[in-house]
Amino acid sequence: MTVSVLVDSTKTRFSQPLVWRRFRVAKLAWSSLAALLLVGVLAALLAYPMVLLFLKSFSVSQPGQSAVWTIQGWIAAFSDATLPIALGNTFYLAALRVALTTALAIFFAWVVTRTDTPFKGFIEVALWFGFFLPLLPVTMGWILLLDPQYGLINKWLVEVFGLAEAPFDIYSYWGIVWCHLAFSTSVRFMLMTPAFSATDAAMEEAGLVCGSSRAGVLFRVTIPALAPAVLASTALGFIRSLESLEIEMVLGIPADIYVVSTKIWDYLHWEPPLYDRATALCSIFLLFIFLLVWLHRSFLRGREFTTVTGRSHIAESLALGRWRWLTCGLSLLYVCVMIILPLLMLVVGTFMEMFGHFDLETTWTTRHWSGTFADPVFLRSVKNTVVLGLGAALAGTLIYALISYLIVRSELPGRNLIDILSWLPWALPGVLISLALLWSVLGSGAYVKLLYGTVSLLVLAMIVKEMPLGTQIIKAAVQQIGPELEEASNAAGASWLDYFRRILLPLLKPTMVSVAIIVFISAARDIPTVVFLSTHESRTLSLLMLDYIAEANQEKAAVLGVFLVFVIFGFLLIGRLLGFRRPAVR
Amino acid sequence: MLFALLAMANPPATIIAQAAPAPLPHWDSAVNAAKKEGKVVVFGPAGEVIRNAIVEAFKKSFPAISLEYVGGRASEGAARVKVEREGGVFSLDIFIGGAVTLMELGAIGALERLEPAMLLPEVKDPRLWRDGRHEFTNPTTRFALVFSSQPNPPVIYNPKLVNVAEIDQLYELLDPKWKGKVVINDPYIAGPAASLFRWLWRTLGAGKAADYFRKLRAQAGAIDRDQRRQIDWVALGKYAWLLAPNNGMIYQLAQRGLKFGVLAEFTDHGTHIGTGSGCLALMHRAPHPNAALVFLNWFLGKEGQTVWSRALHLQSRRADVAVDHIPPYLIVKPGARYWISYYEKDARRSPQEEAVIKELFGR
Numbered sequence: 001m002t003v004s005v006l007v008d009s010t011k012t013r014f015s016q017p018l019v020w021r022r023f024r025v026a027k028l029a030w031s032s033l034a035a036l037l038l039v040g041v042l043a044a045l046l047a048y049p050m051v052l053l054f055l056k057s058f059s060v061s062q063p064g065q066s067a068v069w070t071i072q073g074w075i076a077a078f079s080d081a082t083l084p085i086a087l088g089n090t091f092y093l094a095a096l097r098v099a100l101t102t103a104l105a106i107f108f109a110w111v112v113t114r115t116d117t118p119f120k121g122f123i124e125v126a127l128w129f130g131f132f133l134p135l136l137p138v139t140m141g142w143i144l145l146l147d148p149q150y151g152l153i154n155k156w157l158v159e160v161f162g163l164a165e166a167p168f169d170i171y172s173y174w175g176i177v178w179c180h181l182a183f184s185t186s187v188r189f190m191l192m193t194p195a196f197s198a199t200d201a202a203m204e205e206a207g208l209v210c211g212s213s214r215a216g217v218l219f220r221v222t223i224p225a226l227a228p229a230v231l232a233s234t235a236l237g238f239i240r241s242l243e244s245l246e247i248e249m250v251l252g253i254p255a256d257i258y259v260v261s262t263k264i265w266d267y268l269h270w271e272p273p274l275y276d277r278a279t280a281l282c283s284i285f286l287l288f289i290f291l292l293v294w295l296h297r298s299f300l301r302g303r304e305f306t307t308v309t310g311r312s313h314i315a316e317s318l319a320l321g322r323w324r325w326l327t328c329g330l331s332l333l334y335v336c337v338m339i340i341l342p343l344l345m346l347v348v349g350t351f352m353e354m355f356g357h358f359d360l361e362t363t364w365t366t367r368h369w370s371g372t373f374a375d376p377v378f379l380r381s382v383k384n385t386v387v388l389g390l391g392a393a394l395a396g397t398l399i400y401a402l403i404s405y406l407i408v409r410s411e412l413p414g415r416n417l418i419d420i421l422s423w424l425p426w427a428l429p430g431v432l433i434s435l436a437l438l439w440s441v442l443g444s445g446a447y448v449k450l451l452y453g454t455v456s457l458l459v460l461a462m463i464v465k466e467m468p469l470g471t472q473i474i475k476a477a478v479q480q481i482g483p484e485l486e487e488a489s490n491a492a493g494a495s496w497l498d499y500f501r502r503i504l505l506p507l508l509k510p511t512m513v514s515v516a517i518i519v520f521i522s523a524a525r526d527i528p529t530v531v532f533l534s535t536h537e538s539r540t541l542s543l544l545m546l547d548y549i550a551e552a553n554q555e556k557a558a559v560l561g562v563f564l565v566f567v568i569f570g571f572l573l574i575g576r577l578l579g580f581r582r583p584a585v586r
Numbered sequence: 587m588l589f590a591l592l593a594m595a596n597p598p599a600t601i602i603a604q605a606a607p608a609p610l611p612h613w614d615s616a617v618n619a620a621k622k623e624g625k626v627v628v629f630g631p632a633g634e635v636i637r638n639a640i641v642e643a644f645k646k647s648f649p650a651i652s653l654e655y656v657g658g659r660a661s662e663g664a665a666r667v668k669v670e671r672e673g674g675v676f677s678l679d680i681f682i683g684g685a686v687t688l689m690e691l692g693a694i695g696a697l698e699r700l701e702p703a704m705l706l707p708e709v710k711d712p713r714l715w716r717d718g719r720h721e722f723t724n725p726t727t728r729f730a731l732v733f734s735s736q737p738n739p740p741v742i743y744n745p746k747l748v749n750v751a752e753i754d755q756l757y758e759l760l761d762p763k764w765k766g767k768v769v770i771n772d773p774y775i776a777g778p779a780a781s782l783f784r785w786l787w788r789t790l791g792a793g794k795a796a797d798y799f800r801k802l803r804a805q806a807g808a809i810d811r812d813q814r815r816q817i818d819w820v821a822l823g824k825y826a827w828l829l830a831p832n833n834g835m836i837y838q839l840a841q842r843g844l845k846f847g848v849l850a851e852f853t854d855h856g857t858h859i860g861t862g863s864g865c866l867a868l869m870h871r872a873p874h875p876n877a878a879l880v881f882l883n884w885f886l887g888k889e890g891q892t893v894w895s896r897a898l899h900l901q902s903r904r905a906d907v908a909v910d911h912i913p914p915y916l917i918v919k920p921g922a923r924y925w926i927s928y929y930e931k932d933a934r935r936s937p938q939e940e941a942v943i944k945e946l947f948g949r
Binding site (some may be wrong): 080082085086147149150249250253254256258266269270271272273275353354356357360361362371375376377431435438439441442443449452453531532535536537544546547548550551552553554556 | 627631632633634635637638641654655656657658659661662664665666669670672673674675677684686687690772774775776808809810811812813814815817818821822823824835838839842843844948949
């Protein structure tokens with residue numbers, strides 16, 4: 001069965017009443033100005049730092065000296081004989097991760113939003129927790145369980161089944177994918193869930209009436225109708241996978257598995273850092289992003305994916321019958337193994353003198369907790385983190401919504417450029433974004449320089465860093481909303497601001513809440529993006545974590561990780577109490 | 587614009603531009619002027635212990651001068667200084683870091699000669715320092731003073747798996763019985779392993795060293811960069827020994843109860859002395875020039891050096907700072923011969939050495 005919502009967009013564009021088209025022409029001048037302003041702001045925020053960074057990668061001049069241009073850094077980076085192997089590893093790991101997490105995220109989003117699976121509320125909350133878990137401490141937990149020499153699960157299996165060798169090796173391709181699974185699936189789930197919620201059940205019912213099975217409806221109606229959200233989250237997931245670093249560093253290097261991001265890390269940690277070579281390698285990501293954007297746009301061009309219209313919206317859940325226990329069992333199994341087990345390991349680890357060492361004279365202690373809270377800079381770091389997180393989440397989400405609206409709904413020249421610009425920050429690792437912004441801010445006028453050393457600059461950096469995610473996901477949500485809502489609003493005499501504030505934003509609320517939480521967490525945890533921009537006064541919890549890691553005290557860093565989980569969960573609860581919840585499925 | 591307005595409402599502490607430095611004052615007038623400046627900004631190694639130790643001790647001595655301690659990786663701190671200077675911003679007064687980083691900063695004119703800033707007799711007097719001299723990473727430019735240096739133990743081992751007599755000579759590490767059972771700290775990037783491999787290159791000579799490195803690489807069960815995990819692995823018995831551990835970290839982890847043996851030096855080749863983050867420099871156009879002088883003289887005096895030494899368990903180059911809190915393997919033995927790794931002339935690998943390291947460890 002073909003999807004009923006896939007219609008030629010030209011039909012809606014040219015079937016509008018003449019009065020309405022005249023009104024649009026009059027409005028065009030204001031909208032053009034707004035669009036131009038936005039393009040200008042984005043160019044200043046995104047294109048300028050990036051162009052500056054790439055230009056600097058060709059320069060070897062020192063402060064106060066005239067510029068000396070060279071392509072030596074680029075030649076050195078690309079003549080590295082091991083680069084093709086690293087590229088192969090990068091794409092192999094990314095493809096594996098994206099394939100698995102796409103399937104899992106679609107399954108969980110469908111279970112939670114479209115079915116009558118028992119305990120789906122718990123499953124949803126648990127999946128959100130999967131995103132809150134800090135990556136590195138959780139990876140340490142998996143190492144403790146799955147190390148081939150001393151991993152507790154491996155030892156137990158060898159002992160119970162009399163195996164000759166450990167069945168699992170965490171230091172492998174599959175080990176890397178496994179450790180990424182909970183976090184990546186949760187992000188994809190969070191990004192897809194609002195779109196699944198906004199799907200009109202009437203389309204699925206039509207599929208069932210036409211004789212399709214439930215699985216057939218899922219694959220031939222529900223998922224194709226959600227193509228923008230699924231594709232955007234897949235594209236974002238793929239790019240994120242290409243750039244992924246922490247787990248690859250911890251698990252890949254002992255197994256000689258190198259990826260492009262670890263090679264970039266090498267250059268950044270050279271003494272002195274080789275920023276030119278690191279930037280050169282980032283051009284690989286940039287090219288791939290352009291390719292992905294082109295594919296994404298080619299696929300969606302000429303189609304509409306409206307699922308939220310002026311008609312009444314049916315959000316009936318699908319009755320699965322006895323199969324609902326299977327979906328429930330599979331979901332709970334995943335939650336227990338991938339989320340609750342690592343969470344427990346993480347919490348237990350914070351109470352161990354040294355994580356994984358059960359034979360010390362003092363194995364258990366609370367000193368990591370007491371020491372962390374007694375640190376004189378702890379409170380200031382918490383305050384800065386909350387300001388940074390909230391600032392980036394609130395301002396960022398609003399900015400992303402505006403950009404998304406302009407890209408999807410306006411017909412102004414420059415909107416394609418905005419769309420492409422919004423992807424750029426993911427071509428660079430956080431350290432280089434930080435450096436590029438530092439160059440931009442300090443290379444600008446005296447008023448812009450005032451930003452340096454303030455939390456505002458960190459907020460700006462995080463808004464830039466998460467722009468691809470925020471914009472693309474909200475863009476997909478805007479694509480689901482029918483243009484007739486805006487037309488009706490205009491016909492009723494409401495201004496554009498009224499429409500944006502009273503119709504569009506409430507409809508986008510579930511997606512915006514998801515994006516805001518992701519941005520908050522990202523801002524609270526991010527070290528590389530703020531490393532060049534923060535000062536003594538604007539220090540955040542993530543930089544406090546860096547202090548602890550520098551002293552080989554990963555347990556204290558994990559305390560901060562757990563603390564952040566609870567802070568974020570607290571904000572989530574407050575959000576829910578204030579009414580920011582995904583519309584319930586009947 | 588919104589962010590610029592926010593920043594103007596809450597202006598940062600950063601000084602945007604500075605006038606040329608005034609002539610250096612004497613100690614008393616420096617202290618008085620420093621009190622008026624109100625603060626000093628110091629970049630140093632990341633870490634809660636060292637940050638809190640220095641900030642609290644300095645506050646006790648000079649309550650009217652607030653110390654802003656910016657902790658981080660020295661190479662990132664240097665990169666930031668470069669960009670700041672390109673933009674006409676001068677935020678740091680003092681830089682504490684490694685020899686190579688300070689060499690980079692010296693090369694771009696970001697540092698002042700240090701000796702004129704050493705005002706207090708206890709800091710100025712070379713007789714109060716080890717070997718009766720102030721040690722600079724470059725004796726000609728004299729920008730970066732080495733205030734702390736210590737021997738680097740080349741190997742740690744698991745006593746249940748290794749008898750120390752089996753590995754206390756350099757070539758014993760190549761014994762086939764260790765094949766696949768040992769871990770090597772990655773020498774490809776900056777850190778203690780890069781320093782150890784440079785020492786071996788200089789000690790053995792290019793030909794022998796290249797051959798030794800190849801054989802050593804073939805012995806490795808793992809080449810790793812996580813400096814805590816490597817030590818964990820040895821303590822847990824996953825690997826028998828670790829080459830080129832981080833010397834600061836081995837003591838911290840031993841204090842917390844991890845059990846492993848430390849080979850202080852090879853009986854046939856000794857070991858090398860490094861400085862870690864133990865170099866100090868005064869920034870050119872420091873935003874708080876008088877407070878910088880006060881901090882510098884306090885820190886290089888007995889009190890400041892004792893604070894540093896006790897916090898990190900590393901030996902100061904001051905002869906009057908106690909060493910009773912430092913493990914024996916991190917104390918320089920008088921009269922012993924060590925290869926010194928922190929001189930600028932030895933800071934870089936030769937092209938041939940670079941090529942061999944890249945071939946064996948670059949991935």
